[in-house]
Amino acid sequence: MPDIVSVRDLDKTYAGGFRALKSVSLGIRQGEILALLGPNGAGKTTLISTICGITTPTSGSVEVAGHDVVRDYRAARQLIGLVPQEINLEPFEKVINTVRFSRGLFGRRRDDAHVESVLRQLSLWDKRDSKTVELSGGMKRRVLIAKALAHEPRVLFLDEPTAGVDVDFRRDMWETVRRLQADGVTIILTTHYIEEAEAIADRIGVIARGEILLVEEKDSLMRRLGRKEMRLDLHEPIAAVPDSLSGYKLQRSDEGGALIYTYDTSAERTGIARLFSDLTAAGLRLRDVQTSQSSLEEIFVDLVRDGQ
Numbered sequence: 001m002p003d004i005v006s007v008r009d010l011d012k013t014y015a016g017g018f019r020a021l022k023s024v025s026l027g028i029r030q031g032e033i034l035a036l037l038g039p040n041g042a043g044k045t046t047l048i049s050t051i052c053g054i055t056t057p058t059s060g061s062v063e064v065a066g067h068d069v070v071r072d073y074r075a076a077r078q079l080i081g082l083v084p085q086e087i088n089l090e091p092f093e094k095v096i097n098t099v100r101f102s103r104g105l106f107g108r109r110r111d112d113a114h115v116e117s118v119l120r121q122l123s124l125w126d127k128r129d130s131k132t133v134e135l136s137g138g139m140k141r142r143v144l145i146a147k148a149l150a151h152e153p154r155v156l157f158l159d160e161p162t163a164g165v166d167v168d169f170r171r172d173m174w175e176t177v178r179r180l181q182a183d184g185v186t187i188i189l190t191t192h193y194i195e196e197a198e199a200i201a202d203r204i205g206v207i208a209r210g211e212i213l214l215v216e217e218k219d220s221l222m223r224r225l226g227r228k229e230m231r232l233d234l235h236e237p238i239a240a241v242p243d244s245l246s247g248y249k250l251q252r253s254d255e256g257g258a259l260i261y262t263y264d265t266s267a268e269r270t271g272i273a274r275l276f277s278d279l280t281a282a283g284l285r286l287r288d289v290q291t292s293q294s295s296l297e298e299i300f301v302d303l304v305r306d307g308q
C-alpha cells in the first residue's frame, strides 16, 4: 500500500527551547491502523498536532496525500480528522449541532444523513439532543470522535482515545476503529496501553524523547514475543558444543557451564524433546533448566529506557 502520510525529518522546538521532536521520519500506509506507543512526554501529541497542521514544525515537512500541511493547509486538513487528547466541547451545545458545526468548519455542505450515520455508529443517536455537559466522560469522548468524522476524513488521528475509560468502552472503541478501517479510513492512535496496540494495530511505532525508536509490523513483533529461551545448566562445563548438537544453534554461556536454546513457541515443533535425548546421547548431564520469554512490554520498556 502507498503512504498516505509522509513525515520527513520533522523537528519541533517549543518557544521555551524544548526540543520535543528530533528529526522524525515516518510513512503512514493507506488503510492501516498504526499505534504509537510511548511514555508521558515522549512527543506523541506534538507529532500528531504537527501532522495535523495545528503545531508548526521548526523544520522538516509533512504531506498528506501529496498536500504539504503548512503550504497547502486547507487541502491537507480536509483529509484529516483529529480526536484530541483533551476534551474540549462546548458544554451547552447539543450533540447533533456540535457534529453538524464541525462539518461546516471544513466547508462541507450540510448532510444530515451523514451526521445521523456517524452518531448511530457511535451509539450517540439517542443522545443527539442532549447538551454535551450532560454526558458521561466516555460519551464525551465519542462525541469527539463523531466531530472528527463529521467531514468524512480519510485519515483519523486518535490521541489516547481510551485513556480513563472502562473496559466495555475500550472494546467498543476498538470495534469502531476496525469498522472505520473497513470503510477505508487510515487510523493512527496513540496509547499507553500495550495490549491496546496488540489488539488492534497493524503496525506499532514506539516513540520516546522525541524520537521514533521502531516501527514494525505487529505480527513480526509478536513473533519476536513468541520467542523463548531455555537455559540448560550443565553438571560439568564444556569447552565447546559437541558436533552432534550443532543443528540446535546452542550458545555457550557462563564459560561453558550453561547452554542457551532459543525456540519459537508458535512453531509446530519446539525441538525440546529431541534436544533432551540428544544431550543425553552426547553425555551431557543437566543440573537445572529455566525458560524465559521476552514480552512486548519488555521490548518496549528496554527500548524506552535505553539511552536515558
Ligand SMILES: Nc1ncnc2c1ncn2[C@@H]1O[C@H](COP(=O)(O)OP(=O)(O)OP(=O)(O)O)[C@@H](O)[C@H]1O
Pocket: 014, 015, 016, 018, 020, 038, 039, 040, 041, 042, 043, 044, 045, 046, 047, 085
Ligand atoms: N506548548 C508547549 N510548550 C512547551 N513545551 C511543550 C508544549 N507542549 C508539549 N511540550 C513538551 O514537549 C514534550 C512532549 O509533549 P507531548 O504532549 O507531545 O507528549 P506526549 O507523548 O503526548 O505525552 P502524554 O503521554 O503525556 O500525552 C513534553 O516534554 C512537553 O512538556
Ligand SMILES: [Mg+2]
Pocket: 044, 045, 046, 085, 159
Ligand atoms: Mg499526549
